[in-house]
Amino acid sequence: MEAVPMQNSVAVAPADSELLSPRVRIGYSLGSLVTGAFGTVPGLLLLPYLTDTLGVSAGLAGLLVLAPKAWDVVANPLVGRVSDRTHTRWGARRPYLLGAGLTLAVLFVALFAAPFGPVPPGGSPVLAVSYVAVAFLLTATAFAFFQVPYVSMPAEMTDSAAERTRMMTWRVGLLATAILVSGAVAPWIVDTTGGGIVGHRLMGLFVAALMVIGTLCAFYGTATAPIGAVQASEPSLRAQLKVVAANRPFRVLVACFVVQATGVAAMLAGVQYFADHVLHDHGATPLLFLTVVSPALVVTPLWRRIGERLGKVRGYILASATLTAATLALVTAPLVPHFLVYAMIAVIGFGYAGQQLFGLALLPDCIAYDTARTGKRQAGVFTGVWTAGETLGLALGPGIFGQVLQLFGYVSSTTGVSAVQTSHAELGVLLGFTLVPAVIVGVALLFLRGFTTEVVPAAA
Template sequence: MAATLTSTARRGYGLGSVATGSFGTVPGLLLLPYLTDRLGIAAGLAGLIVFLPKAWDVVLNPVAGRISDRSTHPGGRRRPFLIWSGTALAVAFVLLFNGPTSPSGLAATWVVVTFIVCASAYAFFQVPYVAMPAEMTDDYDERTRLMTWRVAILALAILVSGGLSPMIRDALGPQWGYRGVGLFVGALILLGTLGVWRGTRDTPMSRAATAGGSVADQLRVVAASPPFRTLLLVFVLQALATGAMLAGVDYVARVLLGGGAASTVLFLCFVAPALLVTPLWQRVGEARGKRTGYLWGSVLLLVGAAATLATVRVGLAAAALSVAVVGIGYAACQMFPLAMLPDVAAADTAATGEDRAGTYTGVWTAGETLGLAIGPFLYAAVLTIGGYVSSTDAGARQPDSAQLAIALGFTVVPAVLVAVSLVFLRRYRLDVEVAR
């Protein structure tokens, strides 16, 4: 295992985030509006449809991790999973938005089935992908540099997929808009898949012995790790917050800010700061430690979300500024936990001599998936309580209670979740000396 990675390896690994960023963003941003305002499905049922396939991943991800842990493929323990599952994900995503569109049980069933296929393929891509850093380098700071590349490319992928998808939808109109989104994002997923497959082909990987026992045995070992439990709980709570905010962007833009380019502006302000501040967060991590950087970023995420409750009432410019603060914090809340997870897995391997990185990342991605799934479900529940009117008529008038629900779900709910996560983050104790 190399201590210092080449720039080619860093960039190659980071390209996988084109696939994870595109799939992780666009369904959270547009699938709920697609169900409520294109297919005419009630908000509560739509939230359940978005949630169920993700809930399946919570079960599947640890299994995918264990399967990749046991892989003896000559092409590597993790990499062969990337090309096959990434290609399957790209095809399934195209089908997701290219099914029946008349309000009916058939349309809802199509979305559920294709989204489950997407979620299953994604599990076998994401879990091996997230496990790779622990096997690519044994250097604490090198993992931070690797995650800097990943998060920067992730931000660009989210920016492109999430920023352009609403524009493609609006430009192509109600009949072909979402179909165009499916084709566009499917192509991005395939691009990321091929990029990470080729970019990491010459990177040596560690080959520690595979840990024995069943999936249940390995899950018990992972659950017994205090730093992992703490880090996972923090990340899941923040994934909940992120999922709720992503689900709310389109509603806030259309109903509260007058539509037009507001959705794209808010999304750009949420994601674009990461392109600028991720290298700065890397310096913070190297100078003050990853935990400190994670704490600072979480505070910014909380403050920005809470402030947006006020700024969204002022107008688009003010809302964009507070959402940009959220974006600065979001960059840290992506980079640092992803750099800390390999530390936990590597510390376990150093202590036991056995590799269960896939099991760690399987549980991790299951938690992340659950958070990102419950986030839109939670947002849909807030809309339901507020009396949101689902309609295929984009100009349908929403009552004052629904407008308040749109604002609260986008601001106060995420802020409370991040505040709770900070309580647990302060308990994380795996420092540089232990990680080394």
């Protein structure tokens, strides 16, 4: 078998002029309160909210989670193009952080407001489904206007690959914190406030508050950061996407990361179902989150050192393989003691932390590769495509999980408490939470064959 070329990504200490202040690193990274909350809570609670509170069938609920985010596949590159061409005294990106972040918080509250209530027995789900679909579409659009400029910023704040990795270490650590807080506390709020529609409304207010805090910290924390030179981009979106298509490292990386996001999102969508129908402990959802996310708070610096020693690509492969193996082992959950289940989930968290770190750390390298190759800095276009793909993956995951539930005969409820399921439906929950995401994450590694960001000199 032909050897797979690996990127030489051993960190070199950046010059002092390329170092960013702790305030900038931390302020920027606190924007993860926004991205982490939005990336976690709808993926965790929206599907069971639809099936077990609004009474929507699992198959339709899965499509409902998927369809509004499909718009972002178009919207995110357009947002990138718009932000590339924005000129203000605050720079090209920061105005969008403030406006979109605050708008997102308001729309998130609306998403779980349920003004039409649950679907009546034997009644039509049109009103409830239409409201959620429109609210989710608007929320996803606001998120695009926050995330695309936000992800674009590291490639413009410093030219040092080592400093970008250091920034991503901060960001992934705070992202893990945001996922931990939102993912553990949100379902706890729903349960302790009586569940159902009222519980979800109060949860929405809590998550919106996190988003407002993250928005203000990211906006004001990066006020003194270098904004970089956002050079004139290609004259049309079509021409810009041709540039993206010509960047092979980016194509390879985004394909891998998006497919893996699908697998991770399928598992995320199944957490509450796994607690209810495999562990038979509805209150286990927050603890499951604590177990999978807590390791990232400790091991992210370890993964960074592994990347410095082995290279980012080898680190990415190692982290993804760890995530895949532990998820596959979780198929044994009904047969082993609960403490072993939580141990396997902790290993999943260890692998997930590395997978996120190296994926995000390689993205600015791909953008820098394009700048070196073309002489143009178009970070917004690349991050627009990246976030569009990631958003699609995060939508496909719950969609796939919903179809698995439908296939195995999952029964919906309007009480706010999941209905009693058959053993066949419980098997569907188990496979959708373990085997399906393990296969998706593992197969995605095939995309990394031949990945390199080394610019080949033009022939004389």
